[in-house]
């Protein structure tokens with residue numbers, strides 16, 4: 001009897017360990033078999049009108065990212081970083097910190113290539129762009145987050161999805177993920193800014209306050225969405241520092257892309273013979289944010 005109990009002890013431990021592993025895995029984890037690059041940019045975030053913002057920072061990390069991470073921590077905000085391989089390679093400690101502090105590290109290609117005709121003609125070049133950055137992200141993120149891709153300049157071709165979904169590693173990505181807010185600088189009839197894009201603000205030599213006003217006005221109109229910014233200029237960090245407390249006070253919630261429920265439909269097919277959802281035809285009932 002005693003020896004029987006001893007013999008079964010390792011099995012019991014194994015079951016317990018397995019149970020703990022399952023409990024520890026966040027429910028938002030992307031199953032590798034069930035994520036998909038889409039033929040077109042995923043434009044419907046489902047966050048508009050929900051008073052929920054998903055901040056996304058592209059093109060970094062840079063020497064200003066550490067300060068940005070400080071600002072996010074001070075405001076208890078988690079964000080998503082669409083990193084470039086060329087920069088991630090030199091900022092390994094920043095990627096480790098992002099993962100440690102609960103941010104999602106996402107893929108924005110290796111060197112910000114415009115993924116146009118040249119890449120449609122050369123599947124191996126396309127794969128290199130995504131795989132090179134994926135390797136750097138995976139080291140830090142592991143299975144603790146979902147995997148998301150955003151195309152540089154939003155340039156994407158239908159054939160790219162076929163190539164990347166056939167790759168056993170890269171098919172874990174959902175994307176390309178577009179944005180709702182921060183795509184362009186725009187003015188009303190009186191010449192007042194009604195929307196800002198940070199890179200454009202800085203090329204116009206605006207202050208962080210001037211640029212932030214455009215972001216705040218677009219956010220006020222849309223009442224939520226995926227927000228595009230770039231963590232490669234100090235002025236963006238100063239702008240974020242200014243606007244976060246205001247948005248918090250106005251009752252906005254902040255989420256990472258892992259918490260954007262509309263993206264779930266691109267992770268899990270609804271049935272074996274049912275094709276995965278197409279970004280061009282989102283159904284409104286699954287687009288509500290948590």
Ligand SMILES: [Zn+2]
Nearest residue numbers: 058059152153
């Ligand atoms: Zn970019």
